[in-house]
Amino acid sequence: xxxxxxxxxxxxxxxxxxxxxxxxxxxxxxxxxxxxxxxxxxxxxxxxxxxxxxxxxxxxxxxxxxxxxxxxxxxxxxxxxxxxxxxxxxxxxx
Amino acid sequence: xxxxxxxxxxxxxxxxxxxxxxxxxxxxxxxxxxxxxxxxxxxxxxxxxxxxxxxxxxxxxxxxxxxxxxxxxxxxxxxxxxxxxxxxxxxxxxxxxxxxxxxxxxxxxxxxxxxxxxxxxxxxxxxxxxxxxxxxxxxxxxxxxxxxxxxxxxxxxxxxxxxxxxxxxxxxxxxxxxxxxxxxxxxxxxxxxxxxxxxxxxxxxxxxxxxxxxxxxxxxxxxxxxxxxxxxxxxxxxxxxxxxxxxxxxxx
Numbered sequence: 268x269x270x271x272x273x274x275x276x277x278x279x280x281x282x283x284x285x286x287x288x289x290x291x292x293x294x295x296x297x298x299x300x301x302x303x304x305x306x307x308x309x310x311x312x313x314x315x316x317x318x319x320x321x322x323x324x325x326x327x328x329x330x331x332x333x334x335x336x337x338x339x340x341x342x343x344x345x346x347x348x349x350x351x352x353x354x355x356x357x358x359x360x361x
Numbered sequence: 362x363x364x365x366x367x368x369x370x371x372x373x374x375x376x377x378x379x380x381x382x383x384x385x386x387x388x389x390x391x392x393x394x395x396x397x398x399x400x401x402x403x404x405x406x407x408x409x410x411x412x413x414x415x416x417x418x419x420x421x422x423x424x425x426x427x428x429x430x431x432x433x434x435x436x437x438x439x440x441x442x443x444x445x446x447x448x449x450x451x452x453x454x455x456x457x458x459x460x461x462x463x464x465x466x467x468x469x470x471x472x473x474x475x476x477x478x479x480x481x482x483x484x485x486x487x488x489x490x491x492x493x494x495x496x497x498x499x500x501x502x503x504x505x506x507x508x509x510x511x512x513x514x515x516x517x518x519x520x521x522x523x524x525x526x527x528x529x530x531x532x533x534x535x536x537x538x539x540x541x542x543x544x545x546x547x548x549x550x551x552x553x554x555x556x557x558x559x560x561x562x563x564x565x566x567x568x569x570x571x572x573x574x575x576x577x578x579x580x581x582x583x584x585x586x587x588x589x590x591x592x593x594x595x596x597x598x599x600x601x602x603x604x605x606x607x608x609x610x611x612x613x
Contacts, residue, residue, distance in 0.1 A: 272395075293397050296508070303501060304397035307404050 274323040275301040277308075279315040285360060287319050295320075363547040369420045370443065371544040372484070373433070374586060375476075376416035377444035380434065381594075382465060383409035384601050385452060394455050401501060402458070408494040415487045431612070435605035439595055440588035443538075447530035449585070449594050453523070456509055456516070460523040463502035467563050468534045468556065470495045475551040484549065503567050510571025517572065524568070525576045533583035534560070541586070 272294040278287035290309045295301035301320040310318065329337060341347070363371075386406035393399025417430035424433075447465055452458050473495055476488035509520040535557040537545065544550025568574060584590070604611060 294395065295397065299504065300508075303504065304401065306497075307401040308397055311400070311404055 272296045272300075275305075275320045276323050276326060277301075277305040278319040278321070279305075279309055280317040281315055283316060287317065290314075292323060298322075363543050363549060365423050365425075367540050367543050368481075368549065369423050370540040371550055372416050372420045372423075373441075374443040374538065374540065375472075376413045376420070377442050378448050378465070378469070379409040379416070380413040381442070381444045381597060382448035382461075383407075383413060384597055385448065385450075385461075386458075388600075389452055389458065398455075405462070405498050405501065408491075408498070412487065412491045412494070415490070419483050419487070431605065435602050439590060439598055442585075442590070442594065442598070443588060444585050445530065445533045446582055446585040446591050447527060447533070449591060449597055450527060450530065451593055454519065456520040456523040457527065459502055459505045459509065460520060460527050462498065463506050463567075464527055464531050464564065466495060466499040466502050468531070468560055470499050471556045471559055471563075472534075472551055472553070475556070479549050479551075480547070481549045506567060506573070507571040510568070510573040520571075521573055524573060528575055529579050529582050531560075532581035533585060536583055536586070538586040 273296075274292055275295050275298075276292050277290045279290045280287045290305075293301065293304050293308055295304050298320060301322075302318060305318050305320055309315070383406045386402050386409070389399065390403045390406070391399065393402055413434070414430055417433045421428045421430050421433055447461060450457070450461055470492065473488040473492050477485050477492060479485045479488065506520065509516040511517070535553050537553050541550055541553060545552050565575070
């Protein structure tokens with residue numbers, strides 16, 4: 268039997284209308300415990316209204332060695348950013 | 362109509378349960394079995410101290426002699442604390458911590474649900490606010506009872522041992538003290554005897570699910586509500602009162 272509980276990634280929605288954001292990780296024996304632990308570790312100062320947990324092994328990550336081909340070509344394409352619009356003040360979280 | 366001095370005693374009975382259990386859980390800060398559980402237990406401790414403060418601020422106001430919540434919390438003698446014996450039992454191991462918590466949480470929730478109907482608006486408001494916290498406590502401790510009971514052979518044996526030792530302290534919840542009877546007859550206090558059937562039903566349900574049982578031959582223990590405590594209480598208070606006794610009137 269594994270000595271440590273598996274690792275879980277925690278995503279918290281800080282308020283309705285916003286997206287879930289990655290908050291950190293923790294150990295738990297199963298999904299129920301992961302949710303309860305996440306509630307205690309990451310939302311005890313009123314940080315959230317919704318929690319997702321996913322076991323870390325289920326996440327497929329890009330390889331940092333491939334960063335050149337994956338991300339660098341986007342760096343000099345400023346026209347892909349919507350920076351030429353004036354945003355009204357009422358639009359938040361952009 | 363209940364007199365202020367009796368109402369204060371009634372409030373102390375409620376708040377001392379939360380306060381002494383909160384202190385027991387506080388002892389575990391930095392000593393939990395892992396980081397996540399350590400934080401969870403400390404959170405519960407802080408919930409209980411939050412509730413304690415609300416009760417004691419109210420009691421100090423009723424006392425109306427310049428006493429503060431700190432005086433009420435720290436400057437009483439052992440026999441003046443009116444918590445039930447269960448909450449002062451030691452953190453022998455994680456199974457004891459969980460069983461003590463679970464046996465208290467189920468009672469605590471039933472008690473607060475009744476107290477929220479109290480004619481005393483202040484007590485009713487504190488109870489209503491606390492119910493949400495305590496619902497989570499029941500969920501936390503209940504889940505752990507199931508995990509340990511229905512876990513490995515060792516976890517099962519250890520949590521069953523904790524139940525055998527701690528269950529005899531549970532009947533005290535339902536033995537109404539004199540002030541509890543007074544508070545009850547003025548429709549301020551909870552009829553604790555009435556909670557017993559539902560309590561046993563809820564606890565038995567969960568224990569069965571966790572493949573655990575109550576001990577068969579039980580000699581029930583009580584006395585805390587009268588201020589007659591177990592050998593552990595003095596040591597708790599020595600820790601708990603140290604700062605106020607050593608540096609009178611100190612504050613953070």
